[in-house]
Amino acid sequence: MAEHIGIVGAGYVGLTSAACFARLGHRVTCVDTDESKVDELGRGVVSIAEPGLDELVAQGLGDGTLTFTTAQAELYGADVVLLCLPTPPGGDGRPDLGVLERVVPQLGRLLRPGCVVVTKSTVPVGTAARLPGLLGRDDLPVVSNPEFLRESHAVEDFLHPDRVVVGTDPPGSAAARRIAALYEPTGAPVVLTDAASAELAKYASNAFLAVKLSYVNVLAELCERFGADIREVARTMGLDARIGPEFLAPGPGWGGSCLPKDTTALLHAADSAGVDFGILRDAVRVNARQRARVVRAVRQAVTGSAAGSLAGARIGLLGLAFKAGTGDLRDSPALAVAAELDRAGAELTAHDPAVGDLPGLAAVQVVDDPYLVAKDAAALVVLTEWPDFRDLDWSRLAAAAARAVVVDTRNLLDPDALAEAGFTHIGVGTHPRRQS
Numbered sequence: 001m002a003e004h005i006g007i008v009g010a011g012y013v014g015l016t017s018a019a020c021f022a023r024l025g026h027r028v029t030c031v032d033t034d035e036s037k038v039d040e041l042g043r044g045v046v047s048i049a050e051p052g053l054d055e056l057v058a059q060g061l062g063d064g065t066l067t068f069t070t071a072q073a074e075l076y077g078a079d080v081v082l083l084c085l086p087t088p089p090g091g092d093g094r095p096d097l098g099v100l101e102r103v104v105p106q107l108g109r110l111l112r113p114g115c116v117v118v119t120k121s122t123v124p125v126g127t128a129a130r131l132p133g134l135l136g137r138d139d140l141p142v143v144s145n146p147e148f149l150r151e152s153h154a155v156e157d158f159l160h161p162d163r164v165v166v167g168t169d170p171p172g173s174a175a176a177r178r179i180a181a182l183y184e185p186t187g188a189p190v191v192l193t194d195a196a197s198a199e200l201a202k203y204a205s206n207a208f209l210a211v212k213l214s215y216v217n218v219l220a221e222l223c224e225r226f227g228a229d230i231r232e233v234a235r236t237m238g239l240d241a242r243i244g245p246e247f248l249a250p251g252p253g254w255g256g257s258c259l260p261k262d263t264t265a266l267l268h269a270a271d272s273a274g275v276d277f278g279i280l281r282d283a284v285r286v287n288a289r290q291r292a293r294v295v296r297a298v299r300q301a302v303t304g305s306a307a308g309s310l311a312g313a314r315i316g317l318l319g320l321a322f323k324a325g326t327g328d329l330r331d332s333p334a335l336a337v338a339a340e341l342d343r344a345g346a347e348l349t350a351h352d353p354a355v356g357d358l359p360g361l362a363a364v365q366v367v368d369d370p371y372l373v374a375k376d377a378a379a380l381v382v383l384t385e386w387p388d389f390r391d392l393d394w395s396r397l398a399a400a401a402a403r404a405v406v407v408d409t410r411n412l413l414d415p416d417a418l419a420e421a422g423f424t425h426i427g428v429g430t431h432p433r434r435q436s
């Protein structure tokens with residue numbers, strides 16, 4: 001059944017949901033307070049790099065199923081409203097729910113009776129239970145339907161999710177079944193559960209991924225001590241169906257707008273409940289020391305000593321975004337490494353295919369031409385796993401560099417090809433490969 005869906009917040013989650021639900025045959029009104037964003041979206045201009053998203057937006061605008069507005073009043077008449085608002089870190093570990101707490105009472109004064117109000121934002125356990133009070137209404141059913149999409153795969157993940165979770169009290173209510181029906185065309189398994197379980201399942205999933213990554217990052221360190229190779233260890237582990245092959249690649253640390261904030265929020269919630277979530281605390285601690293590990297590897301590569309000075313050393317950075325396929329710099333480990341290298345006195349030049357400039361980090365010169373990062377460089381450091389970096393002419397980079405050595409924090413590059421191009425390749429949890 002086609003519904004009139006209102007979406008509040010046109011960011012990664014809101015815009016993707018809006019475009020995909022329009023594609024699935026619903027009428028979608030998407031509201032955002034950012035006037036220039038709404039203006040751009042109304043003209044079909046999508047500023048985030050998500051494969052397939054601009055086509056879906058153009059299609060929805062073209063056939064009139066998708067509209068963008070700054071006027072919240074246009075949500076009057078909606079059958080369902082999805083809250084896709086930011087829930088950034090609040091400073092004390094808890095997420096800042098300020099935007100949500102401002103918007104929900106406004107909706108309470110606006111929506112027509114029976115409209116289903118859905119939290120799609122990642123919100124602490126107990127938020128759905130608070131919503132009727134914030135709405136000031138008892139005729140607006142509330143549903144928790146957290147989102148699991150990944151940036152750079154947003155459309156694909158939305159249209160083909162591993163699972164959909166729909167939480168209501170009591171579970172499986174009429175409102176829950178109505179929201180579950182929206183996802184029917186995806187064919188995904190739907191978990192109809194209580195609101196608290198749905199809310200916790202979201203945090204639990206992101207925190208589990210974070211623990212898995214910190215585990216593998218420590219294993220990589222161990223591999224270096226034992227002369228083992230993390231790629232072989234991870235491959236072997238990943239063949240066990242109970243472990244699975246995903247999220248076993250070591251790196252400069254996990255980042256982005258969600259894993260760091262959600263682990264912190266879950267830790268805070270556990271502390272408040274008097275539950276010792278030591279394993280998660282350790283995962284966060286391990287992650288915080290990853291950047292120092294990268295800087296030590298760079299010191300070793302440039303000076304021959306893990307404590308050597310980088311003062312005045314020219315270092316070329318390949319990658320700034322928190323992962324490949326996106327220009328998102330929020331909580332990017334690459335920026336954390338860049339800041340540490342800057343503090344150590346290095347002179348930094350960086351290239352990222354999706355990043356034009358770095359407003360907050362003036363010390364890093366961002367260049368469009370990847371070959372410029374190698375100019376007179378004492379070392380190159382791969383920080384984001386863009387496949388494009390594999391295809392660079394590494395002989396040309398070697399010729400431009402003062403010293404042809406690359407610290408590859410993602411194990412992205414082929415050590416043999418690099419050695420042939422004249423580079424010393426230093427991976428993570430692998431044996432260094434000297435130039436031939």
Ligand SMILES: NC(=O)C1=CN([C@@H]2O[C@H](COP(=O)(O)OP(=O)(O)OC[C@H]3O[C@@H](n4cnc5c(N)ncnc54)[C@H](O)[C@@H]3O)[C@@H](O)[C@H]2O)C=CC1
Nearest residue numbers: 009010011012013032033034084085086087121122147151
């Ligand atoms: N980015 C991601 O990959 C995922 C994010 N989430 C969660 O979804 C929520 C939203 O995240 P993102 O989409 O990344 O955020 P975002 O920052 O990309 O977008 C939020 C949007 O809300 C708008 N906004 C702010 N105040 C508003 C108001 N009063 N009325 C209407 N619009 C307003 C902003 O202008 C912005 O366009 C967060 O809770 C996040 O944890 C969940 C899964 C994936």
Ligand SMILES: O=C(O)[C@H]1O[C@H](OP(=O)(O)OP(=O)(O)OC[C@H]2O[C@@H](n3ccc(=O)[nH]c3=O)[C@H](O)[C@@H]2O)[C@H](O)[C@@H](O)[C@@H]1O
Nearest residue numbers: 147148149150151247248249250251254255256258322323
């Ligand atoms: O709640 C969210 O916002 C989302 O957070 C993550 O998605 P995303 O932030 O897009 O990023 P991921 O693909 O999970 O990567 C997170 C970090 O882990 C790193 N990573 C990932 C995989 C890996 O093998 N190694 C590794 O270092 C990435 O480089 C990145 O820094 C989750 O994967 C999504 O399911 C979730 O919906």
